[in-house]
Amino acid sequence: MTTLKLDDFMPYRLSIASNRVSAAVATAYEALFGLTIPQWRLIAVTAESDGLTQQALGAATRMDKVTVSRAAVALVDRGLVARRDNPGDARSHLLSLTRAGRLLYDNVAPKALELEAQLFTGFSKAELADFAAMLARIEAAAASIAPERG
Incomplete structure (x- = not known):
């Protein structure tokens, strides 16, 4: 009979590594910018477009609807993201960075790249x-x- 040793099970090891990296990143983003990981992901993806629906943001970030919705609401409340009508679909809104959101992105992105360099040095x-x-x-x-x- 084959036994499973969790420390040798690659999906488990991948999950643990991902959790550790996420925790390190989350600590840095929260301390420096008051952002959660989901909020930062929305800002980063939104920065690459002129406006995205929450559904598109969920697909791009691989986050569920509830997580995207909560992060979007928090970012709108902070004035970092603006919601506007979606001319292509009246049932949804487009989210885009405000000037303050763009400024925050411009400050966070270099820190994110520094953190990546640190992790993979x-x-x-x-x-x-x-x-x-x-x-x-x-x-x-x-x-x-x-x-x-x-």
Whole structure:
């Protein structure tokens, strides 16, 4: 009989590594900018567009509807994100960064890149490229087992 040793189970190890990285990032974003990880993800994705629906933000960030909604409400309340009517669909709104949101993004992005550099300082460019390729393959394999629901 084959036994499962959790510390050798790759999905578990991947989850633990992800949780540790997320905790380190969350601590930095909260301390420096008063942002949660979901709020930062929405700001980062929104910064790359002229306006996105909450549904599109959920798909882009892989976060559920409730998490996206709560983060969006908090960002609108802080004046970092603006909601406007969606001319393509009257049932939804488009979210975009306000001037204050753009300024915050411009301050957070370099810190995010510094944190990434700190996390991966002991890895060569080739190792990071291989790791990125492996992550893409892991994501694709997971998607083939359990496709995401729209």
